[in-house]
Amino acid sequence: MPPVKSTSTSRRKRASVKSRSGAHAIRIRGARVNNLQNIDVDIPRDALTVITGVSGSGKSSLAFDTLYAEGQRQYIDSLSAYARQFLDQIPRPDVDSIDGLAPTLAIDQKPGSTNARSTVATVTEIYDYLRLLYARVGTPHCVECGSAISQQSSEVIRDRLAELPDGTKLVLMAPMIRGRRGEHRDILDSIRVAGLIRARVDGEIHALEDIPPLAAKKNHTIDAVVDRLVIREDIESRLTESISLALRLSGGMIATLIQNDAGDWDEAIYNTAMACADCGNSFEEIEPRTFSFNSPYGACPSCDGIGKVGEKDRETVCPVCQGGRLRAEALAVTIDSKSIVDLTALPLSRAAEWLGEIETSLSELHQRVARPICIEVVRRLTFLQRVGVSYLTLDRAAHTLSGGELQRVRLATSIGSGLVGVCYVLDEPSIGLHPADHDRLIQCIRDLQQQGNTLVVVEHDEATMWAADVLIDIGPGAGSGGGQLIGIGTPQEIAADKKSLTGQYLSGTRRIPIPSTRRPQSKKWLTIKNVRTNNLKDVTLKLPLEQLIGVSGVSGSGKSSLINDTLYPALAKKLDLVAPAPGPHKSLLGSQHIDKLIVIDQAPIGRSPRSCPATYAGVLDEIRKVFAATREAKTRGFKAGRFSFNSADGRCELCKGHGAERIEMNFLSDLFVTCTRCGGRRFNRQTLQVRFKDASIADVLDMTVDESVEFFQDVPKVLRLVQSLQAVGLGYIHLGQSSTTLSGGEAQRIKLGTELAKSSTGSTLYLLDEPTTGLHFADVERLLGVLQQLVDAGNTVIVIEHNFDLLAACDWIVDLGPTGGEDGGYLLAEGPPETIADVRDNATGKFLKQILAAGKQG
Template sequence: IYRETESEARREWVEQFMSVLPCPECRGTRLKPEALAVKIAGRNIAELTSMSVKEALRFFDELRLSPKEQAVAREVIKEIRRRLGFMQQVGLDYLTLDRTTESLGGGEAQRVRLATQIGSGLTGVVYILDEPSIGLHQRDNRKLLSTLKGLRDLGNTVIVVEHDEETIREADWVIDLGPGAGAQGGRVVVQGRPEDLMACPESLTGAYLAGRRRIEVPKERRQPQRGFLRIEGCRENNLKNIDVEIPLGLLVCVTGVSGSGKSTLVNDILYRALARHFYNSLEKPGAHKRIVGLEKIDKVINIDQSPIGRTPRSNPATYTGAFGPIRELFARTKEARRRGYKPGRFSFNVRGGRCEACAGDGIIRVEMHFLPDDYVTCDVCKGRRYNRETLEVKYRGRNISEVLAMSIDEAYDFFLNIPAVERKLKLLKDVGLGYVQLGQPAPTLSGGEAQRIKLARELSKIGTGRTLYLLDEPTTGLHFEDVRLLLGVLNRLVERGNTVVVIEHNLEVIKCADWLIDLGPEGGDEGGQIVCTGPPEQVAVCPESWTGRFLKPILQV
């Protein structure tokens, strides 16, 4: 079926029953035996590219060649060292050289591209970077900052979109937009040096940098009382056959420098193993011996920053379940009852009430053949998604299209006396999404917004208090104020008895956790070990922990 079908959707459906395995002939090297027979210092090209940047640098530094070989290879080796050095400068020395680009995070991919620019020596260029610090530990962040300053010193302009405190403080010029988000933003609050930003009373960013607002350290931390989930013999990728204990009923942070094995432990081993145990997932877990304590949890949920839907039909109202009660409200109005309209009439997904010219999308796709498809507003419904008859039905003076165009803050006040709707909208407000439109298409939401909508849906469920939530760097793309709101939501999940495990570099989240599991001490092959576990105060005084060194001045221990 997979080879014969021309349907992309059918191929995707078949792929969920397939698994990727190394080729038995070349064992995943992709090369013929003849190519693999050529060796330098006993290593073939496949063995060399399987090294991390750090290991490859060491290999070429220690490479000893005869005078004749040196004459041939001197310039080539010099260039290889130079390019590997660029990767090291941007904090990517833990990546293996044969790592596929699709497996790189957004921040990693940006830094790979940045590494290619460092050696070009160009001047008079404007470089634009969108949150290059994503996935970077504070130690590696300093390397990145010195690289960006090096580009500036060559005579270039470096524009960075960033929430990272250290990057903002090190900038020569800051442009702060706001003062709020969505409709409440879009204005320049202040522009100038970081000192001007901190002095501006209207700037929320400045208030956090100056210390007028802050995320407080918890007065007391929750202690492990419900036992542990123990993962034994973790040895996937660079993990060194470690046993990890995750205390249940707490907010747990997995920390460590970039490439220390955090994602391997939480995503590749823990999540896949639990997904296979609870949901019969086909994804193969990373190498480990066993997990002890599975009877203490009843499900696992991975809340990532992937979109809540891939089409404009998905939006916060449909995803959280608020749209159902809203449609029922419209169906109960006098006009709707007189016309015989049921709740389905107010759905843009089914025939009847929707605009058939655009099939309820509000936009029409125009195929551009050799260019990306273009989207234009439907000229029949003017983007309102519904036909004229449906829009004639109004609830408290608003039709269904006008309700979907409301911000969540506005919709909350509008539906204040309707408990089924009010409860769901209150949760969206609580996670800091009051500025988002109720019917905002899913593709236009950022990763952070999508993640918080998922959290709001989880909070709306009646839980058992035995759920394990996993989040991989949830603060990506979030402002200090958004991080404060996110922490409030995570703590609410924990207060219900659930366990929340977060992979994080953000010190504001790390200092507020109940328990830390710090991996390291370095990235790549020099990582994969447990450096320290316990409350943040305990990790802060651990001399081997890089996280502890940055945490110590914040906790003042």
């Protein structure tokens, strides 16, 4: 079936597409979310569909804001009102209908949880299995002497207590509940039936009739008070009877309170199953929660399970647990001489290998217990390795993962879940992945689809496009110039469609240009010697200045460790800039050639809904001056500050400049509706009456960058700023668009555009981490032009990249590897792209050679 195109943007005349699967499809009719132009499209079920198009064309609007949003809304609407109060309320997307929709799950790059305790092991639920494994087959050791823990008889407990000095006051208790939720009325009744009259509840001793009601949703600890006595010579018989009763009530444990010389009470635990044969210390029963750093029963009391102490900017490794996060009792439990902390510190591949071999070191009984646990963990570890994150360790903090790494971890978890009949929506899963790992990632996506699921992937990666069953191309441009269905069909059909910009790049009729000649090598060099940060193996890096430099290598090879964690902070220190401490290295030479250091990362440009591209880029400051200079503003006495929605004088007082009002919905989520006073325009009536070229300040903020370039042709200061945003491919975004709606790639390009607008003095070093994230072939071509422009002005640009079209256009490449994690961290090759391409058995060279050869043919 040839691709079907849409040339209509009206409600009456829509693009209508029928998939090959006929009725077996998700049928979207009249989609108008964001910039979508009232399109119809059928997405085949149980297939792999890739949505392509230039940045801002409407891909995410179709995949996430329409398809996924409606799936979530339908699911939430099926729940009871009580259950809905715990979920975010999702408004119905602007679409006529969506039929045939399966339950939808999004695997995106959003961080989800910022919990400092979250790790790769907890995100994948592998840690739950490991906690169970160590609780059931681990060997506990005494934290004092290191001896293996053995059983302690009731006679030994009696003798140890009887040896206390005469006159010592002793409270003997039977532990009944240790940190469990509930009112525990049955436990209190059992204490009463045993003939006892007191209990210690949450650390306080009460008469049974005086115990206050216990909160059902809180954890409680209850000990039955068996006896209160004073140690003396004739106490042995009474002590024996009390110990026997306590052991019988608790099932083998005794808790004691012993008054010391200062009059305080020291607590000790005695356990008939858990005691050190050498020093006599007793320990509580080992449970899965013993190994949880999210639980007070497992977390290190010094750092509360974080592994670090101190303030956020001055954190150091916890001196008690040495970063292990757990109590000493948990750290002292081992399997084949490895604690759970030792195991989670291993790279995924080595952890899987160890778990597959431990059975030989276990008893026959423990083998039967460990086998099903190990099989499940190894299965999940295998999935993680297949999606290209084998270099990660299980204890790696989740907040340190890149968006692409986190998405691939979630993808592996989904594959292991075994769900069928689900529609998965993925957002560029190839981000941050070297092409050498693409085949494995695509196969994992295929595995998920072949389990009986529908896969809808927003992607710019060419290999993923060619692997799709169906390509949906959205365009032709971005913003109001996009949102149309350009074509739908197989990759071959889209490649043959001359009207499809994506197709032109797929067919090779259009290519990202490779410079015919490289820049002459500079005589100025920046050298950092003997870098040993993270997995780097004593790397010495020499960079020619005034060049476009690419840093390449498979995921986890050490690129970020070298550039972001070492070179940047070391150079910043030389330039007297505030930066984190650099990673370990010997010296930095050549910094005298650099006047300024600029890092352009993908961190948000603002976290407040009021922040927007216009405020970050400084455009709004100049626009406010334009409005303040109008005759009407001068007549009214309005200054430039009046035209800010952060100003009490100029903003709408009802919505405080937000443009929307919050309405509380009791048991439902709060509802946000357009402000009834300003109509969502954020400013008050008097401010909106001031106009420039018949447009109010609200009208200007609602313009796209492309529209503002046309509008401010006669205002040089504004024009220069908006043209710089247009130059980096952001012509489709609105000047007043909330920063919270921007992707990481868009935020990075806003920063780049802002720097581009500044007067260049040369001798500036720009550092960019994967600037092609979220970019179509055409956008990469435009971005490359901007980077070359910066270098032509005498600056140095360093990009950490996996996009080989951009790497092929660099003057100099630094390649790290050969793999990720422990086996990576070596400097494999450095030089012009042609030099890297000729290196034998080099993953980067292999793909560069293909790109360079195709460029010569073109």
